[in-house]
Amino acid sequence: MHYTNNVKVLDAIREMRGEASRKEIAARTGLAWGTMYKTVENLLARGLVFARQSKSVAPGRPTVPLCINADSIVYGGIDVGSETTRILFCDLNFREIHREKCPTERFRDPARFVEWLDGVCRRSLEEFRPVAVGLSVSGVIDSERGIIVSGGNFGMKRGTDLPVAEIAARFGVPVFAVTTQVGVAAAEYHFGRNRGCGNLVTVGLGVGIGSGAVVNHHLLISHPQRPVGYIGHILIPGNNRLCSCGFRGCLEAFSGGHYLAAIAAERFPGRPELHDAAALDRFAAAGDADAAGMMIQAAQYNAAGIAAMIQLYSPEALIFTGGQSRPDGFLYNETLRQLQSLLPPERSNCSIGITSLGEFGSALGAARLAYEQFV
Ligand SMILES: [Zn+2]
Structure with a gap:
């Protein structure tokens, strides 16, 4: 995958049981020392990572392990299925903190769709305040240009071309959209039995x-x-x-x-x-x-x-x-x-x-993709 340096560093810390020294991060990510150092400083300043003071066991300079501040940030994942819409929020370690589902409303027009989606998510968006949302949709999606082209299974005809930016504007956070199975594949690769x-x-x-x-x-x-x-x-x-x-x-x-x-x-x-x-x-x-x-x-x-x-x-x-x-x-x-x-x-x-991820897998994968795009 082509990850940003923020994603590379955060993933590296997570993969080392949530705690790693700068030296270990540099080795694991393959980033040049200066690049890694700047990235870590930025993550520390944003509070996404913190330095744990540990007692030195050996003489000399103590190593300061860096840890993920899991509660510092929340991501949302919304899976608009043909019949059911699943909404999930997770922390920076992708541990689920909330889930809910509701029936997907049959599509009438783009304005009504945005209003409906905002309506079913509004309460939890306000409660959990995600920094970004991943949206997986049962349909045809142009993820690069941010367009929901169609969602035939819930009545959104080809040519609808709904800009994802309209949903982001209503949510008040950036939104990245993919198809249901892209969300599923992302979730399986990162969190599934075959991760x-x-x-x-x-x-x-x-x-x-x-x-x-x-x-x-x-x-x-x-x-x-x-x-x-x-x-x-x-x-x-x-x-x-x-x-x-x-x-x-x-x-x-x-x-x-x-x-x-x-x-x-x-x-x-x-x-x-x-x-x-x-x-x-x-x-x-x-x-x-x-x-x-x-x-x-x-x-x-x-x-x-x-x-x-x-x-x-x-x-x-x-x-x-x-x-x-x-x-x-x-x-x-x-x-x-x-x-x-x-x-x-x-x-x-x-x-x-x-x-092994259950019915919220695609929503979780979408949340992971929002993190990859926006962290
Ligand atoms: Zn067909």
Whole structure:
């Protein structure tokens, strides 16, 4: 990753159990002594780092360890999902100090969206006073120019192009926006079970089907013109469903939660109990042939998309997130089974599992990215 000197020094102290001497920081970051020294002085002056006076055990000049002042600063992470919005605040060591969630309001227009988002965050923004906020959105994001291009799964059509600056102006703090899976991949790389793994791929199975990647320790940030991990929009032969993106035959236009519900309603009009993705999964697990048939097809589509990510990026770890990724889930287990049958044996050493970070992972990753941008 290309980190600022502030991030390099703070990360180095954190990685050395929260306490390091200047010499250790210089060795770990590889920064020139003068650069490191200036960076540390600046962090000390801002109160983000403090020097702990320790009794010298050996004669001579005592070394003064530098520690992270975890409570000095708060970061926010907001994950606007297709159905649920998750809000998280954490300290400078990324320890969570608050979390809450609420339903994502169906998009009407940009002004209303900004007003709604500010409304659901206002109380906690005032209580925790973050210095910056990371925003992960289930949609298409131009992180470089700071534009939310679209969020089809909650009704924000392509071409909306909402400037993130409008949200920052309402919040009163800088905001950095990424896609949901970029937030997820950042969180997994820094805080997940496979943290530090230089090549990892994340897969979100829910209303949308998406994927993120860290390649050679570099987080790939998806961009509208250079999309990363848009496996939900891989075209599947034989699938003619119309997708929210405008194309026909996208993986997500069958396997996505809302589409599964709609297709079940079309195929089995007399069985209203199946017209919901979670119910389909339960019925399939209980041996219902109608539900199982649909979920096996969805799993085949999922496996095609995930196998593409594995073939493209050769990850050492594959981490599942999202509402459909449950250890006892029919779709989840069937997706794994289909994936195993697709992959060549050389790929079998990839560690596969469900995230250990829970449903706030993307929000936590977004908070980490806000820190990387603004600390
Ligand atoms: Zn599509």
